[in-house]
Amino acid sequence: MNRKLRVVFIGFGAINSRVADLLKQRGAAIEIVGVATKDDPVERARIPSGVAFLASPSDLAALKPDLVVEAAGRAAIDMWAPSALATAPCMITASTSAFCDDALLPRLAAIAEQNNSRILIPSGAIGGIDALAGAATLGLDSVVHQIVKPPVAWKGTPAEKLLDLACLSERKVFFSGTAREAASQYPQNANATVVTSLAGIGLDKTKVELVADPAVRLNGHHITATGGFGRMSISLENNPLATNPKSSELTALSLVRLIEQQTKPVTV
């Protein structure tokens, strides 16, 4: 593409504002043409000057975006994706916990097909999704995704009822269940388990453990899988984002990569 990619951000919190900063620093061939946030003054003040504020999905069409990038939370996908897929050729959805609703992704896929647009699901806080998805072609026997975060990252989640986060003195596995249960109950912390599930053996067969560990500073994702391909074990230790310890820097970086890929003739 010779002209700049016209990008709209849905959400401009820790992840998307970091993405915008990085794209600017890297001189990416993109123009931010609109930003949607919750309609409160503090949120609106963060929007770069000269960039349109979107109050509702019906505002999208006038901006003619090439790409809509969501990192706003589970409810935002249902709200914004139908209009985004009808007006832009491509949408990136980071809040993958929304896909615990089994009807949502097929509904959005149908809208995308009707409009010749595409949904791109980023690898987000994890990696190795290419290997896991390739391995799934031959059948997988098991996939386990363990998330280990410092106690502060579990504040404001149901973990607060299970643990005394402020006084935790040792590592505690406070949740064991399926990816569907994990992402439904922890939609700000376990989106990545839905990505693992979509690449692998689905939300109900993917096993998840959630861990609070006062001895760690980084957000850990440890994924093991077995199947006809052999065995894999992927471990990431992600720096948390400065403005939201629940979210990892790698999530923003994966969005930067995916956005830049849309501007380039060759992708790796």
Ligand SMILES: NC(=O)C1=CN([C@@H]2O[C@H](COP(=O)(O)OP(=O)(O)OC[C@H]3O[C@@H](n4cnc5c(N)ncnc54)[C@H](O)[C@@H]3O)[C@@H](O)[C@H]2O)C=CC1
């Ligand atoms: N796929 C992955 O690996 C990961 C996905 N996530 C997802 O990304 C989301 C955003 O993360 P952060 O930037 O750290 O959160 P944040 O809380 O810092 O920012 C959220 C932003 O979304 C906006 N927002 C909320 N509801 C909205 C709506 N209905 N319409 C438009 N804007 C809305 C808020 O005003 C704010 O600007 C998380 O809630 C989570 O769902 C987060 C980390 C990893």
Ligand SMILES: O=C([O-])CC(=O)C(=O)O
């Ligand atoms: O950023 C992370 O480490 C993962 C995360 O919050 C999520 O999957 O929702």
